[in-house]
Structures are given as structure tokens and as C-alpha cells.
Amino acid sequence: MAHGSQHAVRRMVEAWLVEAMSRYNADSYERREAYAAQVHLPGSVLQDLVWWALQALPDEVLVGLDVDAGRPHLDEVDAMFAGAAQRDGLFAGQGYVIGEAAVVNRGDSYSVHHLPEEWTDDLFRSDRGSRGGRFTHWLHTHPNAPAIPSGADADAAQETLGVDMILGLRFSPEGPLPWFDDVDGERRTLAAAEGAPVRRRFGRREPPVLGVAPSGHRIHEIQLIAFHRTGVGVNVVLVDDDGWPYGWSTLT
Numbered sequence: 001m002a003h004g005s006q007h008a009v010r011r012m013v014e015a016w017l018v019e020a021m022s023r024y025n026a027d028s029y030e031r032r033e034a035y036a037a038q039v040h041l042p043g044s045v046l047q048d049l050v051w052w053a054l055q056a057l058p059d060e061v062l063v064g065l066d067v068d069a070g071r072p073h074l075d076e077v078d079a080m081f082a083g084a085a086q087r088d089g090l091f092a093g094q095g096y097v098i099g100e101a102a103v104v105n106r107g108d109s110y111s112v113h114h115l116p117e118e119w120t121d122d123l124f125r126s127d128r129g130s131r132g133g134r135f136t137h138w139l140h141t142h143p144n145a146p147a148i149p150s151g152a153d154a155d156a157a158q159e160t161l162g163v164d165m166i167l168g169l170r171f172s173p174e175g176p177l178p179w180f181d182d183v184d185g186e187r188r189t190l191a192a193a194e195g196a197p198v199r200r201r202f203g204r205r206e207p208p209v210l211g212v213a214p215s216g217h218r219i220h221e222i223q224l225i226a227f228h229r230t231g232v233g234v235n236v237v238l239v240d241d242d243g244w245p246y247g248w249s250t251l252t
Contacts, residue, residue, distance in 0.1 A: 033083035065098050167222070171217040
């Protein structure tokens with residue numbers, strides 16, 4: 001767990017991402033009854049995760065996430081997003097805003113969940129398994145694929161103290177990873193607003209562009225989910241540097 005609040009250092013978040021996070025939070029609010037708990041992720045951290053994912057292509061990346069012990073959830077926000085089924089004490093770090101993120105590994109969908117030897121030798125006890133225990137939560141990416149857990153994802157989650165998260169990205173140019181969507185599961189999406197212009201490139205209809213990354217990739221869709229090792233869903237609330245959800249004024 002990170003010690004001491006770091007939210008006094010404000011970081012700029014792209015305007016298009018702020019708008020998308022506001023729409024995502026509205027969806028999180030509408031679906032709050034479907035979740036057993038909630039986790040609050042700063043928008044600046046989400047932006048880093050998206051950039052890191054695109055820099056690592058064509059690999060997936062595994063990111064360790066720790067909570068900030070100096071930043072408990074705001075009571076008003078917790079109450080707003082709490083459904084009748086919400087449970088306290090479900091996982092480590094529950095009730096605290098995520099504060100630290102670090103790329104731990106990169107690789108294909110089979111190897112990305114395992115920590116490199118240099119991490120496990122010095123930082124983790126040998127009885128903690130392939131995911132170790134330095135970080136509270138874990139997130140991995142699905143390049144040009146939806147954020148739907150695979151069997152390997154579910155297995156890896158059994159070693160997580162907090163929650164597991166998946167970040168799915170749809171982007172172009174696709175390179176060797178064309179968009180793959182032939183998988184069942186519920187999506188939670190940050191996408192362009194309804195009515196966004198649709199373009200044609202090289203004779204093909206391209207989905208609306210949500211934003212453009214520093215790498216030059218056109219981002220069409222970001223998918224983000226969180227789940228507990230027992231299989232229950234965890235509601236993600238995207239917050240600013242003060243802990244308030246993006247789009248808060250439209251929810252209250």
C-alpha cells in the first residue's frame with residue numbers, strides 16, 4: 001500500500017478522455033446494483049495505462065496497482081455508487097483510491113501473468129505464487145480485443161489480494177492485431193459519443209475516433225472491467241485528483 005497522499009500533484013488528462021470517463025461513470029452509476037464492491041481509479045492513471053499498452057504492442061502488459069493509504073474514498077461518492085449488494089471487507093485495499101501503477105511484465109496472453117524472476121527472487125515470498133504480493137490490484141491489457149476474462153485470467157486472479165482489472169483497447173492502425181470481438185461477455189466501454197463522425201480510410205468504414213495517443217494510434221474504444229477472484233464484478237469509478245468522479249455534477 002502506498003503511504004501518503006500524492007493527489008496534490010495534479011496531472012493533465014486529455015479532454016477527450018475526460019468526456020469519455022464522464023460517460024463511463026454515468027454507466028457505472030446506472031449499473032451500481034449489479035456490483036458487490038467498487039474501486040476508484042484516477043483518470044491520470046488510466047491515461048498512463050492506455051499509453052503504456054500502446055507502447056508495448058503487440059504484447060500485452062501486466063501492471064501492478066497499489067492503493068494510497070492517504071486517500072480513502074470520499075464518503076459521498078461511495079454512497080452514491082453503492083448498490084444494495086455491496087459488501088465491505090471483500091478484498092485488500094477496498095475503500096482506498098488507487099495511487100501507484102507500475103509495469104511488471106509484458107508478453108503474450110499465456111506468459112504475461114507471470115512475474116519475471118528478478119521480481120520474484122527478491123521481492124516476493126516463494127509461497128505467494130506467480131503473481132506475488134507487492135501490489136494490491138493487478139491489471140493486464142487486451143490489445144485490439146475486448147476486456148473479457150479468459151480462463152488464464154480467472155486462474156491468475158486466484159492469487160490477487162485485491163481485484164483484477166482488464167483494459168481492452170480498440171485502435172488503428174491495427175498492425176498484426178486486427179480487432180477481435182468473437183467472445184461472449186458483458187462490455188464496459190469508454191467510446192465516442194453518439195453521433196460522432198464516421199470516417200472511411202482506404203475504402204473501409206472506420207469506427208468513430210475517441211482520441212489520438214502520443215504514439216499516433218487512433219483510439220476507437222477503451223474497455224475496462226474489474227472482478228474479484230470469487231468471480232463477482234467490481235464497479236470501476238473513474239475519479240479526478242480530488243477523488244470526485246468525472247461527470248459528478250451530472251449525477252447529483
